[in-house]
Amino acid sequence: xxxxxxxxxxxxxxxxxxxxxxxxxxxxxxxxxxxxxxxxxxxxxxxxxxxxxxxxxxxxxxxxxxxxxx
Numbered sequence: 001x002x003x004x005x006x007x008x009x010x011x012x013x014x015x016x017x018x019x020x021x022x023x024x025x026x027x028x029x030x031x032x033x034x035x036x037x038x039x040x041x042x043x044x045x046x047x048x049x050x051x052x053x054x055x056x057x058x059x060x061x062x063x064x065x066x067x068x069x070x
Contacts, residue, residue, distance in 0.1 A: 002052040004045060017041070017062040021048030027057035034061055 041060030048058040
């Protein structure tokens with residue numbers, strides 16, 4: 001099983017949390033997972049590991065709202 005890396009990317013409109021599964025060698029493709037409501041990137045661990053085994057990098061993105069509304 002491939003271990004995921006986790007990082008926060010900061011931007012002007014908010015932050016992204018990225019969980020990624022990367023193959024050992026240079027990837028031959030990249031898959032971006034943008035999950036829906038009531039889901040989280042950890043739910044895709046098996047899928048990300050399987051893609052990485054096949055040489056495909058997989059990134060699951062989570063939008064983290066930092067602005068206050070209202």
